[in-house]
Amino acid sequence: MEAISTLPPARTGAAGAWRWVCVAVCAATALAACLLWSLSGSALNDVRQVVAVGVIAAVLIALALIAQSAAPHDPSGALIAVQALVVVLTNSTVLPPALDGAWMLLYAPVALLLVLVPSGRAASRRWGLAGWALVAVCAAFNLLFLARATLPFAADLPDALGVALLPLFLGLLITCALAPIARYRHADAEARLRLRWVLVAGLSLPLTLLLCWTSYLVIGGPDLVVIGLGVMLLAIPAGITVALARPRLFDVDRAALATITATVLATGVLAALSTAGIIAGSALVDWSPPAALTATAVATLSAVATYPFLRGVFERMLYPERARALRALHALSARVDQDGHAPEAVEQVLRDALRDPGLVIGYRMPGMPGLRRLDGTEVVAGDDAVPVRVRGEEAGAIIPSPQAPARLGADVVHAAGPLIDAARSRAQLSRANAEVEASRARMLRVGYEAQRRLERDLHDGTQQRLVAVGMRLRVLQRAAVHDPTVAAALDTAVAELSTAIAELRRIAHGVRPSALDDGLAAALGHLGRSTDPSIELDIHAEGVPDAVATTAYFIISEAVANALRHAEADAVSVSVRVDRGLLRIRIRDDGRGGAHPHPTGGLTGLADRAAAHGGSLDVHSPPGGGTRIEAVLPCES
Incomplete structure (x- = not known):
C-alpha cells in the first residue's frame, strides 16, 4: 500500500x-x-x-x-x-x-x-x-x-x-x-x-x-x-x-462520470455527423446552414436524452459499490413504506453495500451535544464524516471507516437521508416513550409508598387510638350501672365506634393490604380464603419487589372480583410465576365471558396499572367461554 x-x-x-x-x-x-x-x-x-x-x-x-x-x-x-x-x-x-x-x-x-x-x-x-x-x-x-x-x-x-x-x-x-x-x-x-x-x-x-x-x-x-x-x-x-x-x-467521482459520459456522447454525436457527411458526399462545413443546424440539433438532443441511461451504465461499471448502495437503499425505502420495516437497518445496508463493516451513522439528537448512536452513545466524527441534511436540517452524518474502499457519493448520501431522518425520529419517539414509562413507574412507586405510609398510619395511629377510646368507654359503661340512660348511651357509642374501626380497617386494606408485608404469596393466600367460592392459587413469586407485588395484588384482586360479581363464575384460578426477570400473572374463570375493555371500565384500569409499571395486560374473553387475563410485569428479582 x-x-x-x-x-x-x-x-x-x-x-x-x-x-x-x-x-x-x-x-x-x-x-x-x-x-x-x-x-x-x-x-x-x-x-x-x-x-x-x-x-x-x-x-x-x-x-x-x-x-x-x-x-x-x-x-x-x-x-x-x-x-x-x-x-x-x-x-x-x-x-x-x-x-x-x-x-x-x-x-x-x-x-x-x-x-x-x-x-x-x-x-x-x-x-x-x-x-x-x-x-x-x-x-x-x-x-x-x-x-x-x-x-x-x-x-x-x-x-x-x-x-x-x-x-x-x-x-x-x-x-x-x-x-x-x-x-x-x-x-x-x-x-x-x-x-x-x-x-x-x-x-x-x-x-x-x-x-x-x-x-x-x-x-x-x-x-x-x-x-x-x-x-x-x-x-x-x-x-x-x-x-x-x-x-x-466535492465529489470527484460524479465529475468523472459526467466527463466520461459526455466524452462518449460527444464521440457518438461526431461519429453520427461524420457518417451523415460521408453519406451526403460532403463535409458538414459544406452543408447549407439549415441542414447543418437541423442535423446537429437532432444529434445533440439524442445525446441529451441518452445521457441518464449511459451515465447509469458507466456508474455500474466504474463504481459498482455506489450502484449497490443505491439499489439497497431504494429497496429498504420501499420496505419501510410498504411493510413498516425498521429504517434503522440503513446502517447495516450501507455497510454491506459499500463493503465497509466499520461504517457508522451518527445522529443529531435534540438536547444532546455532538453525534450519537441510536442508543445514545457518543460518536467521534473524523474528517471523513459526510453530513446528511434533510429539509435543510442536519439529521446526522455517515462516518466511513479509515479502511473504506470508496468515498461516499452525494447521490448515496441523498438516498440515505430520509431513512436516517426516519430512524432518528423513531429513536426520539422511543426515548420519549421510555421517559414517559419511567415517569409513570416512578409515580406509581411514589403512590405505593404513600399508600404504605397511610396504611401504617391508619393501623398504628388512628385505629389504635379508636380502639383505646372504645376500651375506655367500656370501662365507663361498667362504672355507670346505676344510671340506665348513661349505660345505654355508652353502649350505642361503643357499637358505633366498633363500626368505625371496622370501616377504617377496610379503608386501610383498600389502600394497601397489610398482608403484603409478608409477601405477595401470603396476601394472595388471604385473598383466596376470604372469597366464596374459594379460588385456586398457584403462586411462585418469592422475592418480588414491593411495588411489583402491590401492582400484581390489585390486578389479581380486581380481576377476581369482576369474575365473581359480573361473570357469575363458579371457579377461578390464579397463577403467578417469576420467569427471567418478568412476573407472569394468569387469571382464568369459567364465567359467561364476553368481557371487553372500555375507556372507563375496570379492565382498562387493570391495563393502565400494568402499563404504569412498564408491563402489559391481555384479555381473552369469548362469549360463553370464560375469561383469561394475562399480565406481564418487569420484575427485578
Missing part, C-alpha cells in the same frame, strides 16, 4: 525553500517575458496571443502557489511554475529561432507531474527513469536544433536524428501518462482519492482530440484544437493542485 510520503524536517524545510524560490523565479521570468513580448509586437493578432498566453501563465502561477502552500515537500508546485514559464517562452518571440524544438518542453513538466503525483516521488525507480528519460529526450532534441543553428560542423547533421527522437518521445510521454493509472492499483484510499482528480483532469486529452475532430468537421481545419490544448495545459495542473490541496472539495 502506498502512502503520501514526507521528508525529514530539516530536508523538508530546505527543499520547500528552494521550491518557493523556483516558483518565484519562474513567475518573475514569465512576467518579464510577457512584458518584452507585448512591447515587441503591435499587430492585433499578437496582442490577442499575448493576452491568452498571459492568462494561462497567470492561472498556472496561481495554481503553483496553491500547490506549494498545500504541500511544501512536494515538487508539484515548482513544476507547475516551470510549466507557466515554458508556456510563455514557447509561444512568444523571446526565444531565438534556433530553438525550434522548444514545443517539446510544453509536455515535460506535465509528464513529470504525472509520474510524481500524489506522493511527490515516483512509485518506483523504473517510473522515475521514464520521467528523466523524457526530459533527456527533450533536451537532446533541442540541443540538436541549437547545434545545427550555431555550430558550423553540426549544420550538416541529418534530419533523421531528430525524427528518430520523436517516436521515443511519444512512447515516453505515453508511459508517463500511464503512471497514475498503474499507481492507482496499489494505492491506499487517500492516494486513490487524489489520483482520481488527476485521472479526471487527464480526460481533457480525449476532449482535445474530439475538439480537433469537431474543428475539421465544422470549419474544415484544426484551428479549434488550440483551445483544447490550452484547456489541457490548465486542466492537468489544476487537477493535481486540487488533489494536493483539497481532494475532498
Whole structure:
C-alpha cells in the first residue's frame, strides 16, 4: 500500500525553500517575458496571443502557489511554475529561432507531474527513469536544433536524428501518462482519492482530440484544437493542485462520470455527423446552414436524452459499490413504506453495500451535544464524516471507516437521508416513550409508598387510638350501672365506634393490604380464603419487589372480583410465576365471558396499572367461554 510520503524536517524545510524560490523565479521570468513580448509586437493578432498566453501563465502561477502552500515537500508546485514559464517562452518571440524544438518542453513538466503525483516521488525507480528519460529526450532534441543553428560542423547533421527522437518521445510521454493509472492499483484510499482528480483532469486529452475532430468537421481545419490544448495545459495542473490541496472539495467521482459520459456522447454525436457527411458526399462545413443546424440539433438532443441511461451504465461499471448502495437503499425505502420495516437497518445496508463493516451513522439528537448512536452513545466524527441534511436540517452524518474502499457519493448520501431522518425520529419517539414509562413507574412507586405510609398510619395511629377510646368507654359503661340512660348511651357509642374501626380497617386494606408485608404469596393466600367460592392459587413469586407485588395484588384482586360479581363464575384460578426477570400473572374463570375493555371500565384500569409499571395486560374473553387475563410485569428479582 502506498502512502503520501514526507521528508525529514530539516530536508523538508530546505527543499520547500528552494521550491518557493523556483516558483518565484519562474513567475518573475514569465512576467518579464510577457512584458518584452507585448512591447515587441503591435499587430492585433499578437496582442490577442499575448493576452491568452498571459492568462494561462497567470492561472498556472496561481495554481503553483496553491500547490506549494498545500504541500511544501512536494515538487508539484515548482513544476507547475516551470510549466507557466515554458508556456510563455514557447509561444512568444523571446526565444531565438534556433530553438525550434522548444514545443517539446510544453509536455515535460506535465509528464513529470504525472509520474510524481500524489506522493511527490515516483512509485518506483523504473517510473522515475521514464520521467528523466523524457526530459533527456527533450533536451537532446533541442540541443540538436541549437547545434545545427550555431555550430558550423553540426549544420550538416541529418534530419533523421531528430525524427528518430520523436517516436521515443511519444512512447515516453505515453508511459508517463500511464503512471497514475498503474499507481492507482496499489494505492491506499487517500492516494486513490487524489489520483482520481488527476485521472479526471487527464480526460481533457480525449476532449482535445474530439475538439480537433469537431474543428475539421465544422470549419474544415484544426484551428479549434488550440483551445483544447490550452484547456489541457490548465486542466492537468489544476487537477493535481486540487488533489494536493483539497481532494475532498466535492465529489470527484460524479465529475468523472459526467466527463466520461459526455466524452462518449460527444464521440457518438461526431461519429453520427461524420457518417451523415460521408453519406451526403460532403463535409458538414459544406452543408447549407439549415441542414447543418437541423442535423446537429437532432444529434445533440439524442445525446441529451441518452445521457441518464449511459451515465447509469458507466456508474455500474466504474463504481459498482455506489450502484449497490443505491439499489439497497431504494429497496429498504420501499420496505419501510410498504411493510413498516425498521429504517434503522440503513446502517447495516450501507455497510454491506459499500463493503465497509466499520461504517457508522451518527445522529443529531435534540438536547444532546455532538453525534450519537441510536442508543445514545457518543460518536467521534473524523474528517471523513459526510453530513446528511434533510429539509435543510442536519439529521446526522455517515462516518466511513479509515479502511473504506470508496468515498461516499452525494447521490448515496441523498438516498440515505430520509431513512436516517426516519430512524432518528423513531429513536426520539422511543426515548420519549421510555421517559414517559419511567415517569409513570416512578409515580406509581411514589403512590405505593404513600399508600404504605397511610396504611401504617391508619393501623398504628388512628385505629389504635379508636380502639383505646372504645376500651375506655367500656370501662365507663361498667362504672355507670346505676344510671340506665348513661349505660345505654355508652353502649350505642361503643357499637358505633366498633363500626368505625371496622370501616377504617377496610379503608386501610383498600389502600394497601397489610398482608403484603409478608409477601405477595401470603396476601394472595388471604385473598383466596376470604372469597366464596374459594379460588385456586398457584403462586411462585418469592422475592418480588414491593411495588411489583402491590401492582400484581390489585390486578389479581380486581380481576377476581369482576369474575365473581359480573361473570357469575363458579371457579377461578390464579397463577403467578417469576420467569427471567418478568412476573407472569394468569387469571382464568369459567364465567359467561364476553368481557371487553372500555375507556372507563375496570379492565382498562387493570391495563393502565400494568402499563404504569412498564408491563402489559391481555384479555381473552369469548362469549360463553370464560375469561383469561394475562399480565406481564418487569420484575427485578
